[in-house]
Amino acid sequence: MSTRATGLLDGRVVLVNGGTQGVGAAVARAAVREGAHVAVTGRRPEPGEALVAELTAAGGRALFVPADLADAGQAKASVARVVEAYGRVDCLVNAAGLTDRGTLLDTTPELFDRHIAVNLRAPFFAMQAAVADMVGRGASGTVVNVITSSAHGGQPFLAPYVAAKAGLVGLTRNAAHAHRFDRVRINGLNIGWTATEGEDATQRAFHGAGDDWREQAAARLPMGRLGQPDEIADFVVLLLSDRSGVVTGSVIDWDQNVLGGLD
Template identity: 50%
Template sequence: MNALPEVSLQGRVVLVTGGTQGIGEGIARAAAEAGASRIAITGRDVARGRAVADSLGVPAAFIPADLADAEATARIVDQAEAALGPVDALVNAAGLTDRGTIIDTSVELWDRLFAVNARAPFILTQAMVRRLKALKRPGAIVNVITMSSHGGQPFLTAYAASKGALATLTKNTAHALRADCIRVNGINLGWADTPGEHAIQARDGHPPDWLARASPAQPFGRLIEPRDVAGLAVYLLSDAAAMMTGALIDFDQNVMGAYG
């Protein structure tokens, strides 16, 4: 019997958007622990980005970029490859969220969320795939989506719609790229303890101890943490998932569609 493939990123060059904090940072650190030879991360906080890149323990590059800027986003893959060589693996972990119902969501908010949550992954995927196809190399992409892509709460209209678009993009590109051995999978993430969530809770007027209050009410006693999902992302990038593409994995302690 053949041995099971290892969950390893040995020799891979990995690009993680939103890698300066939260889920993206957790995935970047897990990729380094799994043997990635070089890692590029993106983000808007230059000081934080450089600090994280310097702490990964492997050759790393921080690429400052605002994913709401299409031109800046279009340069990221070239910048990563100029610093580290051809990118084998892409994680679209950066995301933007904001409140708004179908009644009060502005066109500006809708456009801003779609720019970061759907357009940026499209631009990055396109750039990486063009390079891989030219080099005739395989590759893997993981899109960090959300459970809200199933429909979402009424107060997250634009966010849920933008992540729903990313879920469809995941399946569409997975199907299109099979013959090129480029795999695309997505993770529908549940409620997570991240710096971004803390900022939202503070902005919405919740007390500083909101996490301590929310955690006991969760089925497993706490919110999802970056380390929880990082291992799944690394698995999906690795050869252990070599036969898996087009999957949208619900990563949550609540079961979609179950009631009572």
């Protein structure tokens, strides 16, 4: 875990959707370390409450908000709950994601709808509620959407995932443009292959991976390792903070493969 603490988010209220594990949990830890008050959402109370206990023990102020983000009403209500608890939302991170596999030929309407619900509709309505709070208070704010490098096209077995996440790329830019004069900055990260609990479960469930899948994957990557959640979290905190200046509407490729590069 990174140990830097420079007060980048001192006193800010940060809501991390999908914040109980993986990249989202790493963002919550980094935000608390940088002085933020944090709320995390998730479907399961056990990891949510455990993370809150960890962050509180570290001296932070943290809140777990149970929410199934596939329900647009719960995505909006998560923001309302944070405003009720902290008085406002200064920063929103949409880190929840569904990566269940499906190709163009075998994806069912039900699977497609689940991807849209979690990967696109939930960020849309969470942003709607959070930006409404910022604009209603006449306050600046920041949003970071955790997207995926697969949004550029992706693998054949990720067809509905790519469709939803590519939509989130467009939404990020549209919302940033719409609210630039409200001083609400909205950016995204197209993250590459990352070592998370969710990715471990996905590799085992869909690809028959064994205990050494990380080592095998790392051997095929340019930097010799997978990306780490803490590294992404540091980048997210930078984008949430004033240190990223006036940047808005940017969707940054956080990856070790170069789009368009050919061997």
